[in-house]
Amino acid sequence: MTKYELRSTKYNPRGGSHFVLRTSSFVLFCCLVRSEIIDRVAVTIDNQPVTESQLLEELRLTAFLNAEKPDLSPANRRRTAGRLVEQTLIRREMELMHDTGPEGAEIEEASKAAKSRFAGQAAFERELQAYGIGAGVLDRALARQAGVLRFIELRFRPQVQVQEVEVRQYYETVYLAECQRKQLRPASFEEARAQCQEALAQQRVDKQVDAWLADMKGRTRIRYTEAAFQ
Numbered sequence: 001m002t003k004y005e006l007r008s009t010k011y012n013p014r015g016g017s018h019f020v021l022r023t024s025s026f027v028l029f030c031c032l033v034r035s036e037i038i039d040r041v042a043v044t045i046d047n048q049p050v051t052e053s054q055l056l057e058e059l060r061l062t063a064f065l066n067a068e069k070p071d072l073s074p075a076n077r078r079r080t081a082g083r084l085v086e087q088t089l090i091r092r093e094m095e096l097m098h099d100t101g102p103e104g105a106e107i108e109e110a111s112k113a114a115k116s117r118f119a120g121q122a123a124f125e126r127e128l129q130a131y132g133i134g135a136g137v138l139d140r141a142l143a144r145q146a147g148v149l150r151f152i153e154l155r156f157r158p159q160v161q162v163q164e165v166e167v168r169q170y171y172e173t174v175y176l177a178e179c180q181r182k183q184l185r186p187a188s189f190e191e192a193r194a195q196c197q198e199a200l201a202q203q204r205v206d207k208q209v210d211a212w213l214a215d216m217k218g219r220t221r222i223r224y225t226e227a228a229f230q
Contacts, residue, residue, distance in 0.1 A: 042228035043081050045088050046221050052228050055081055057133075061141050064131045065114060074229045081224065087148060089216045094151050102146035110142040156208045162200045170196045 043050040056072075059080045063070040094101075118124040128135060171189050175196055179186040186192070 040228055041225055042077075043085060043225065044221075044223045045085055048088065050081070050084050050088070055084065055228065057137065058084055058141075060131050060133055061138065064127065064133055064138075067117065070131070077229045078224075081229070085217070085222055086213055087144065089213060089220065090148050090151055091144075093155070093216075094147065097151075097155070099147070099151060099154070102143060102150050106146040106150065107139075107143050110146050111139065114138065114142060152205060152209060156205050156212075157201070159208060160201050160204045162197050162204070166200060167193060167197045170200050174199075 039051040039053050041049045042052045042055045055077060059072070059076065060070055062068075062080065062083075115121075115124050118127065125135070128138065168189065171192055175192055176186050
């Protein structure tokens with residue numbers, strides 16, 4: 001799981017490790033002008049607007065998937081806006097790559113994971129309603145998340161190489177220390193090899209994604225509407 005997923009890694013949503021793509025009682029801010037409800041622009045990415053309702057929807061989705069109370073603070077709104085900027089940049093790159101998006105099986109797996117903590121469909125739907133999220137909204141968000149993860153795997157994973165000596169060093173300096181901290185009986189190196197190798201590879205993928213996003217942001221005109229974060 002990367003940090004660009006919607007869920008955090010505590011995790012990380014950015015959807016979803018530290019990608020990601022994590023997202024309530026919901027407070028919808030709107031302006032009433034001449035009897036019309038105007039959805040304020042929160043961020044503009046070049047000429048592409050992200051509205052405040054989109055921002056708050058992402059915030060509610062992240063809170064739902066993390067089983068947390070929605071955080072409507074200005075700081076979390078800003079973090080959520082940053083995730084939406086990154087997701088937009090990734091989707092643009094996917095379009096340039098002519099990426100057709102995730103397979104149906106990938107979306108189904110994400111949906112099952114989202115429902116796994118509930119006793120049944122009725123409980124799941126009640127929680128969605130409590131967060132103010134429609135089932136279709138969640139399905140689309142999970143599809144976007146799966147698309148982001150697919151893009152990261154195709155675009156960055158092939159560039160990552162992990163040497164055996166690095167895996168053993170990770171086992172000795174990180175894995176064993178973590179087991180000691182949690183008072184768990186550690187597995188042998190051979191038993192933990194795949195886990196340690198994947199953790200190292202994911203760290204390097206994340207670094208590549210961070211560097212790429214920093215470069216893309218530097219080439220993109222991104223403007224925040226400060227009033228949306230107060």
